[in-house]
Amino acid sequence: MRLVTLHRCQSGIILGKSIYNENGKVLLSKGTKLTDSLIERLKKFNIFTVYIDDEASEGIEIVDSIPEPLLMEAGDVITQGLDSIAELNSTTSNLQGMIITGKTVQSFQDIFKNIIGFLTDNRTVLNLLATTKICKNHVYTHSLNVSIYASQLAIANGLPQKKIEEIGLGALLHDLGKLFIPVEVLNKPGKLTKEEFEQVKSHCELGFENLRRVHEIPLTVAHCALQHHERIDGAGYPRGLKGTEIHEYAKILSVADVFDAVTSHRVYRPGMLPHKGIEILYSGSGTQFETNQIQLFKNCIAIYPQGLTVKLNDGRTGIVSKYNFHSVGRPEIRVIRDEEGQKVKPYEIDLSSKNHLTVEIVQADALL
Ligand SMILES: [Fe+2]
Known part of the structure; x- marks a missing residue:
């Protein structure tokens, strides 16, 4: 699962987490295939970001901070x-x-x-x-x-x-x-x-x-x-x-x-x-x-929330996959593109044990 801006969503994208209406009832449930009209509807509700399921982020489970x-x-x-x-x-x-x-x-x-x-x-x-x-x-x-x-x-x-x-x-x-x-x-x-x-x-x-x-x-x-x-x-x-x-x-x-x-x-x-x-x-x-x-x-908040797309200082791109509670600013990252921007078979790196790596840029096109 990963977090993307709604304006990047195209029809066919699978919703990774449910969206609730103002009364707390499910408006769109997880697994829904988004259509152009649904995307437009969500934009009207002033929703800017959604969680989606795609191949690159498969297996990344977003932990709710509060159930x-x-x-x-x-x-x-x-x-x-x-x-x-x-x-x-x-x-x-x-x-x-x-x-x-x-x-x-x-x-x-x-x-x-x-x-x-x-x-x-x-x-x-x-x-x-x-x-x-x-x-x-x-x-x-x-x-x-x-x-x-x-x-x-x-x-x-x-x-x-x-x-x-x-x-x-x-x-x-x-x-x-x-x-x-x-x-x-x-x-x-x-x-x-x-x-x-x-x-x-x-x-x-x-x-x-x-x-x-x-x-x-x-x-x-x-x-x-x-x-x-x-x-x-x-x-x-x-x-x-x-x-x-x-x-x-x-x-x-x-x-x-x-x-x-x-x-x-x-x-x-x-x-x-x-x-x-x-x-x-x-x-x-x-x-x-x-x-x-x-x-x-x-230390109380997810500085880089799970599902966020980030670029590291060595040029690699990845998705925040897991938090490190002992070092919340240095999460685990699933690398999806190499230094040249080429797609790679996804693999994980743990920033808490790689002091030379830092989050350089949060990908503006994937998230705000
Ligand atoms: Fe106030």
């Missing part, structure tokens, strides 16, 4: 919960106080206990590209992804269970204030006007003011909404807090938030690949984010 049924259930719980919050509040002004029921909070806590349990018990590197699901609302998908990234980073920090769970919930609710900002402003592809930017920025306080009133939600969780755009050099918002003034949860959350923001697809642009996302984090190392948090995070 698909659990991920689908989480998506469902979050959609229902956030929908109910949006619905209950559609007639009230958010300044009067948002209505969030204890039942919704409980459902979020329950599903996250399961996800955190899985992440704690299993050695995994996160590859959230591995499940293709049509996105109903970008804020919902972003909330789930950020919760998973932030929980894994909290585990990597060695935090106690209670704190990991609070960070998971805080991450899930960090952008709650955005539910009350017009979608046209949130999804605007171009530059925002000053007023629009102020409106977007208000989501932090809006989320905090409302979350802190909910009896079932710890105050530290509400602070995740308030502080996730604060940066350690003081250049963030809303308060311009610096270094130790920022809560430890928010420091973890900001890394997870930015990584998901740059690596996920938006209606108006495809997402960056994980290795680029990590570069973006490093560009803010010591100014926006704490360096040790970026380093810990780097």
Whole structure:
């Protein structure tokens, strides 16, 4: 199995992994032979990449970082919960106080206990590209992804269970204030006007003011909404807090938030690949984010996801076939073309034991 951009797919290509609709039901099952009309349909759903089965990638099995049924259930719980919050509040002004029921909070806590349990018990590197699901609302998908990234980073920090769970919930609710900002402003592809930017920025306080009133939600969780755009050099918002003034949860959350923001697809642009996302984090190392948090995070994610086509520094081309948990940036590669670009009988090499080899280029034509 390997990962390709949808625009490279031609009719006849076999789908390697199922594609799910916004309700988590299978839209196209694995093994489906894609036709031109199916490809066009997927493009309309803003799907940029798919897993396919072909000869070169035969036998490469994509390991789900979180089992698909659990991920689908989480998506469902979050959609229902956030929908109910949006619905209950559609007639009230958010300044009067948002209505969030204890039942919704409980459902979020329950599903996250399961996800955190899985992440704690299993050695995994996160590859959230591995499940293709049509996105109903970008804020919902972003909330789930950020919760998973932030929980894994909290585990990597060695935090106690209670704190990991609070960070998971805080991450899930960090952008709650955005539910009350017009979608046209949130999804605007171009530059925002000053007023629009102020409106977007208000989501932090809006989320905090409302979350802190909910009896079932710890105050530290509400602070995740308030502080996730604060940066350690003081250049963030809303308060311009610096270094130790920022809560430890928010420091973890900001890394997870930015990584998901740059690596996920938006209606108006495809997402960056994980290795680029990590570069973006490093560009803010010591100014926006704490360096040790970026380093810990780097070990939590699949920098080169399985199925990705890469070119090595000696000119050979291959597909990422297996992760090395002790060195996630140096996976196993199935070589499919030699130094001259000629097709070869596929064979595997392990980058973790070949220090002279590095991933030079991620093939832009095979993947974004
Ligand atoms: Fe945000």
